[in-house]
Amino acid sequence: MDFSVHLISCFYFFVFLSFVLGSVTTRGEYMKLGKHVSIAGGLDKSVERAVDIGCNAVQIFVKNPRGWQGKKLTEEAQFDFKEARQEAALDPVVVHSTYLINIASPKEDLWQKSVAGLKDDYRRSDRLGADYLVFHPGSHTGSGRKAGIEKIARGIDEVLQDVGGSTGLLLENVDGAGTKIGSSMEDLNEIISLSDFGSELGICIDTCHAFAYGYEVSKYDGLNRLLDDIDKNIGLEALKVLHINDSVHELGSEKDEHAHIGEGEIGFAGFEQIINNEVIEDRPFILETPWFDDREDDPDVDKIKDMRK
Ligand SMILES: [Zn+2]
The missing domain is CATH 1.20.5 (Single alpha-helices involved in coiled-coils or other helix-helix interfaces)
Known part of the structure; x- marks a missing residue:
C-alpha cells in the first residue's frame, strides 16, 4: 500500500x-536562428560556420553572388553538404539568390539572363535540399511599376515551370529606393496574384528594408502595422522567413545598410519585441549582419538569444 x-x-x-x-x-x-555565412572552402564548410557560432539554421549563396556563372555543383559537394546539414540538424537551410538578377527588367536580354540565373540558383538550391530560395523582386528601371510586376510574375512562372522542385521560392521586401519593386506588401501581393504558381510562393521580410521603407518595426505599433499589411494583402501564412538586421540609416531613409543588432536605428528594444512577437516568434530568424573575422563567436547571435523570453 x-x-x-x-x-x-x-x-x-x-x-x-x-x-x-x-x-x-x-x-x-x-527559436530557429541562423546567419548568412560564407561558403568559402566548400558548401559544407558553411554548416560548420553556422554551428560554431551557435546557430540551428543557416543562409548561404550557392555560387559567387556577384557573377552570373558558378562552378559546377558536383555530386560530391551536394552529398557532403546534405550530410553535414543533417548531422548538424540545421533547419531551415535558406539560399539567397545572386545580386545581378533582375527579372523586372524591361530589357529582353537582361531579363532572359536573369531568368536563367534564377533558374540556376533554384536548381542548385533544390539539389542541396534547401528549404527556401530568397530573391529580390527587381527594378523596373523606368518601364513603370505595372510592367515590372508583370515581368517578375512571368519570370517566376518560367523558373518554376522549367525547374520544378520542393524548395520554396520567397520574395524579399526591399527598401523602396529608385525603381525597385517589392517594398510594399501591395507590390508583393500583386506579383503573387499574377503568377500561375502564386499558391506556392512565400515572402521573406527583412527588418532593415522594412524600416528603410518606412515601417517603424522598432516599435510595437509599427511592427503590427507591417504584420497587418502582410495579413491583409498576402496572408501571414506566406511569411516563411525573417531577415533580422539593424539599420544604419533612419526610418524611411530608403537606404539599405545593415548594422549589428542594437547598434542601429532599430535598436535593442526594437529587436526584443520583434523576436518575441507572438505572431512571428516561431518563424526562422536569419541574421545578415556583418561577419566578425576577428573572433570565434558571433555577438549578434548571442544578443538575439539573450533577448528571447
Ligand atoms: Zn535581407
Whole structure:
C-alpha cells in the first residue's frame, strides 16, 4: 500500500518536474536562428560556420553572388553538404539568390539572363535540399511599376515551370529606393496574384528594408502595422522567413545598410519585441549582419538569444 502511494507520488513529481523544465527551456530552445555565412572552402564548410557560432539554421549563396556563372555543383559537394546539414540538424537551410538578377527588367536580354540565373540558383538550391530560395523582386528601371510586376510574375512562372522542385521560392521586401519593386506588401501581393504558381510562393521580410521603407518595426505599433499589411494583402501564412538586421540609416531613409543588432536605428528594444512577437516568434530568424573575422563567436547571435523570453 505504502509502496504504491510512493510510486504514484513519484510519478506526479516527475510529471511536475518535466512540466517546469519544459516551460523554462521550450521557447529559447526552439527559436530557429541562423546567419548568412560564407561558403568559402566548400558548401559544407558553411554548416560548420553556422554551428560554431551557435546557430540551428543557416543562409548561404550557392555560387559567387556577384557573377552570373558558378562552378559546377558536383555530386560530391551536394552529398557532403546534405550530410553535414543533417548531422548538424540545421533547419531551415535558406539560399539567397545572386545580386545581378533582375527579372523586372524591361530589357529582353537582361531579363532572359536573369531568368536563367534564377533558374540556376533554384536548381542548385533544390539539389542541396534547401528549404527556401530568397530573391529580390527587381527594378523596373523606368518601364513603370505595372510592367515590372508583370515581368517578375512571368519570370517566376518560367523558373518554376522549367525547374520544378520542393524548395520554396520567397520574395524579399526591399527598401523602396529608385525603381525597385517589392517594398510594399501591395507590390508583393500583386506579383503573387499574377503568377500561375502564386499558391506556392512565400515572402521573406527583412527588418532593415522594412524600416528603410518606412515601417517603424522598432516599435510595437509599427511592427503590427507591417504584420497587418502582410495579413491583409498576402496572408501571414506566406511569411516563411525573417531577415533580422539593424539599420544604419533612419526610418524611411530608403537606404539599405545593415548594422549589428542594437547598434542601429532599430535598436535593442526594437529587436526584443520583434523576436518575441507572438505572431512571428516561431518563424526562422536569419541574421545578415556583418561577419566578425576577428573572433570565434558571433555577438549578434548571442544578443538575439539573450533577448528571447
Ligand atoms: Zn535581407
